[in-house]
Amino acid sequence: MKLVVAIIKPFKLDEVREALSGLGVQGMTVTEVKGFGRQKGQTEIYRGAEYSTNMVPKIKVEVAATDALAGRVVEAIQQAANTGAIGDGKIFVLEIGQAVRIRTGETDDVAL
């Protein structure tokens, strides 16, 4: 089992969700996050007082997938979230030690 963590541009969320649904992915967790990479922040000016924000708003998507599906999940996110511009984000893949569905107690692949 793999946990696919993707940091994407906020307006790409719907496309990513559709792409993953197309693969048969049953669920995902989405968080609004802030961070920075190579994309520079924005400058705000209030009556001449300039504030540059280094942190850019992003969306973090977490998807748990079976080993068989994980590769295609990464590929789908990479394609759906791609704009070709700086700041498109990153995808990380982590090993999952154990998975449990709380309602039934089912474990591992069945629980995903």
Place this chain on the structure above:
Amino acid sequence: MKLLNKIGASLGTLGVTALLAAPAWAQEAAGPIFNPTVEQQATMVNKGDVAWMLVSAAIVLMMSVPALALFYGGLVRTKNMLSVMMQVLIIVSVMALVWCCWGYSMAFSQGTTAYVGGFSKVFLMGVSAGTYGATFSNNVYLPEYVFVIFQMTFACITPALIVGAFAERVKFTPLIIFVVLWATLVYFPVAHMVWFWQGPDFLKDSTAPNGLLWGWGALDFAGGTVVHINAGIAGLMGCLVIGKRTGYGKEPMPPHSLTMTMIGASLLWVGWFGFNAGSNLESNAVTAVAFINTFVATAAAAVAWALCDQVIHGKPSLLGAATGAVAGLVAITPASGFAAPMTSIILGLMVSPLCFFFVTTVKNKLGYDDSLDVFGVHCIGGILGAIMTGVFADPALGGQGFFDYTQFPAVVGAYDMGAQVITQIKAVLVTLAWSGGISLVLFFILDKTIGLRPSVEVEHEGLDLAEHGERAYNY
């Protein structure tokens, strides 16, 4: 009234005047009455004037709550939103009480000097539904309560303007004590000096003192000196004594809701029609002059600030346009009933670049932390407006000129622009010195005794929780 006069005259020819015509009719036909008695004044009240003035008073109150509270509240950080709103609300409420207890008397009763009124009307003694206040026309009166109410709304908003200069870093109770002292020692005397006079029917042959600046011939239609310069310089003194916000210039302090600021600025614009056009005290053609001037000067200033933003920063900002609108309102205030629409537009186009320069450049160069630019917008805009009033009031530029009330009935006086501008500058300097000096002393004494500034910890946590025990937003 003309129709009534004609009826009176025709009845007179029938020889029944003595039977039917009220005394006022007969006397009006003979011209205005010199030094009218209270009974005669009672017949010189116009229902249209009364209705307009009461509506004006109500919308001037709207300028404080909620307009100013929203305008200022939107500009502070989330953690200080309620502190600003609470300061405005309670200052308005306390000032209404102080106004009735001794403010009205100190501002608008006959004093023994030209600097301040007397105490003959404290607790509104002698004011009743049967007493009257003068307007700017011979033999036109308002019920005195109407005048008390209208001027009360001005006394309510002026100290509330000051709080923007040291928003986010002042203790509540010392602030309210300051406001009561400032109103007593600064606002009421300055209002008396600029606006107190005996009325157009009483000035000829009178030796009793009028307000000092009124006597000099200074023109201030709706409060450029009394309200804006007065509050603006007091704000500067406050922010200098209290000091900068912790982290000023190091950590970001962006406005938390420009949406609220926009709502506030827009309501200020609407309410300002009561403020400026209402300051004519009657409902007539000059009221419309003040109204249109208030409209177009503001529009010009909003456009001018947006253009400054566009040229200097590359983007026209909403905060800039809203600030420009307020600067335009401030600048036109003293000139509103004197200038013409096109000269008002020129004034609007002048004030925004000037205030823009002050809040973006001068403030940063000098390093004082006038949080919401009370000095940069109200004082600087007020000074420009007060001085330019001397220029734009000139009938040669389409202005209204001024009336010589020492004649009875009043006549239009000869206008000397150069002399008027000098009088305006003198009035500005007196206001700056009076308010600036006394405010500095008051802030200094309060700071050294009960303290004006909360601890750094409280400032960091935010005044809403620390001072008021609540948050603006719970979600």
